[in-house]
Amino acid sequence: MANLLVTGGAGFIGANFVHYWREHHPNDGMVVLDALTYAGNRTSLAGLESLRFVHGDIRATEIVSSLIRDHDIDTIVHFAAESHVDRSIDGPDAFIDTNITGTHSLLKAAKSEWLDRGSGRPHRFHHISTDEVYGSLGPDDPPFSELTPYAPNSPYSASKAGSDHLVRAYHHTFGLQTTTTNCSNNYGPYQFPEKLIPLFLINCLTGKPLPIYGDGMNVRDWLYVKDHCRGIELVLDRGQVGQTYNIGGGEELPNLTVIDVICAAVDERFNADPALAARFPDAPAAKGQASSSLKTFVTDRLGHDRRYAIDERKIQEELGYRPARDFKSGLAATVDWYLAHENWWRAVMDGSYRVWLERNYGSRATVG
């Protein structure tokens, strides 16, 4: 039995991981530490009564230390971050503060509790990172392996690269038992509608333009979030300490293809279920038009990376990882989830979640 501290567990991947872990390891203790930024939502953890939720910041080293002590934490799974590239272009400071200083704060707390106090107990610090640290690939370049040199291009990816190096250094210098995974673009339930897939899906439902950056031919490797959670579980279970593992979905697709699949999936749902037209009267599909009519080419993202792709032989060969979902079935499951959880996405988008939180927990509430 393990006792996990999950940082960023109210965000997209963190919440999926918490649900996954509760289902597969029901006897483990779990504490979620999350600052509930715009991207963190307490409702994403609804129904997990046995969970300890702490509303707090990873930069509060002393609080993290006391959580490790008080809850006998032996495993930290670190998701908390500022994660959106566009926001890092508009305002990089928060990315440096959370992704670099915040990760360092966690490492200090872990070192202090697990090494300096001499408990000598087995422990693991698992850091969630991104394939973006490797930079951008040309059309014929081989996919990113764990040996690809770092070449981050955005403030976001540079801040994640900085955090990866700190994790590596705490292992090398102090002997902290660390692992890191660098994964590709996740999609699935609970993703905040600023990232490509949920944003475009919701814009199809609400009749808003689909803003395609540049020529729409940037390529990403799409990973269904539950496959990612399974990959993390394998690394926690059998990954070698001090190592990094790349996790991908094996689905390299240009944005225009992804967008066409989203539009087609929405049109199909409306054809099959006439009640959707009443729920979403502004959707083109409600008026017998194609969702693709919303496609709008806009100015490209600054420094926009052209292509990411993952060479996942290491995690496949060492740990037997294989993604279970292909893009078609993962996207279908995602579209169905968003259609069934309209309250969730409307609340997180219009900010009424904050009102709900204040009302239910009060402005000074820290622990739920």
Ligand code: NAD
């Ligand atoms: P997200 O933006 O959906 O969630 C981030 C969570 O971290 C939120 O709940 C937020 O409240 C919390 N948080 C932010 N700052 C905090 C702080 N200072 N203290 C405590 N909590 C804080 O992010 P995500 O998409 O779930 O990504 C999770 C991790 O995975 C990140 O480290 C990200 O870099 C990495 N990653 C994401 C993807 C992806 O496709 N989404 C791909 C590769 C790697």
Ligand code: DAU
């Ligand atoms: O590769 C992993 C990374 O994937 C993670 O580390 C990041 O946290 C995550 O945000 C994601 O980064 P991307 O920039 O690849 O994801 P995003 O969904 O923002 O964009 C995907 C592609 O779609 C990218 O080429 C930009 C394009 N795009 C995105 C948005 C939001 C558009 O064309 N229009 C849009 O409005």
